[in-house]
Amino acid sequence: MKAANFDYQRPLTLQAALRLLADAGGSAKVMGGGQSLGPMLNLRLTRPKQVIDVSALEDLRQVGQQGDAIRIGAAVTHAEIEDGVHALLRGGLLQSVASGIAYRAIRNRGTVGGSLAHADPAADWVLAATALGAEVEIASQAGTRRVPMDGFMQGAYTTVLGEGELLAALWVPRLGPAARWGYFKFCRKTGEFAEASCAAVFDPARKLARVVLGALDGAPQALPALAAQVARSGAVPDRPSIEAAVSAAAASKDAVDRKLLAAAVERCLGQVLTPEPVQ
Structure with missing residues (x-):
């Protein structure tokens, strides 16, 4: 399928782009690299009157x-x-x-x-x-x-x-010199969207301790109690603790998805707690 007709604009300045966007009154779409918008246009999932390309600004x-x-x-x-x-x-x-x-x-x-x-x-x-x-x-x-x-x-x-x-x-x-982080995702094959994912950042300089679940039904969900446990103990929590935290944050997911999410958390935290900082 091909996209419905639209006007293509490639403004030279940010102010020009904002002016076009304001004048469009909600009928325009902003395009960066087009890797998501392009397929949506071709499938006619979106039919803007105007596409404003800001990739070169x-x-x-x-x-x-x-x-x-x-x-x-x-x-x-x-x-x-x-x-x-x-x-x-x-x-x-x-x-x-x-x-x-x-x-x-x-x-x-x-x-x-x-x-x-x-x-x-x-x-x-x-x-x-x-x-x-x-x-x-x-x-x-x-x-x-x-x-x-x-x-x-x-x-x-x-x-x-x-x-x-x-x-x-x-x-x-900016993270401090003692900061550690981890990032892990499960994909059906390399390059595809994540079935389950987790990111974790621990930065003593900023008093930051965050473990966050991704690939949910909506926005990423933080696991503050689990992050505090890791910061306090300096060890990967046991699997029941991880699964309990995941179940509370991803209650809408089925059992298989929650198992994948728990495994993603466990492997992500394993990266964080390697012997040497990863930065």
């Missing part, structure tokens, strides 16, 4: 540091993070996660902002960003606002983005 292509946080422009691709193009993103959780997203062809085009805005429950960036305690920067003609990842994704494919708004950047706190 310099305002959204930059990575920089401000204070103790790294600002990642929404149009930065997965492949650029995987390849270490930006020095600030080398050698940590984000580079590791980027290398495992789908296939290289997808990573070459797909963008951080596009993935976050699409808000697929099985996607990697929504999970990793939530575990890191990141924030998204949302822009409109009225200005910008920042929203914590914990409140950004409201459900499957649903976010707080309103009419006339686009996701401009992801703000990721």
Whole structure:
């Protein structure tokens, strides 16, 4: 099937993009790499009157540091993070996660902002960003606002983005030198969406201890009691404790899914508690 007719716009500045988005009155779609929007257009699951391509906007292509946080422009691709193009993103959780997203062809085009805005429950960036305690920067003609990842994704494919708004950047706190992290997902085969996933970040400098489940029916779910237990004991909890925490956070999942999620948590925490820091 082919997409329904639409007007294609490729603005040269962020302000021009925001103006087009505001003028469209809710009838436009913003396109980053097009790796999710493209198939939806072709299947006619969405029929916008206008597609606004922001993939080449310099305002959204930059990575920089401000204070103790790294600002990642929404149009930065997965492949650029995987390849270490930006020095600030080398050698940590984000580079590791980027290398495992789908296939290289997808990573070459797909963008951080596009993935976050699409808000697929099985996607990697929504999970990793939530575990890191990141924030998204949302822009409109009225200005910008920042929203914590914990409140950004409201459900499957649903976010707080309103009419006339686009996701401009992801703000990721820098981890301290003693920080440890883990990331594990089960896929039917390499490159496919996760059936179960878990991300964990422990950073004494920020007093951060987070274990987060992904690939659920909606937004990622934190397991605070389990994270506190790991921080306190310095060991992977026993399987019954993990399964109890998973069952409470993923009650809507069936028994098989909960077993997969528990195994993902166990393996993720095994990465965290390796003898040497992974950063």
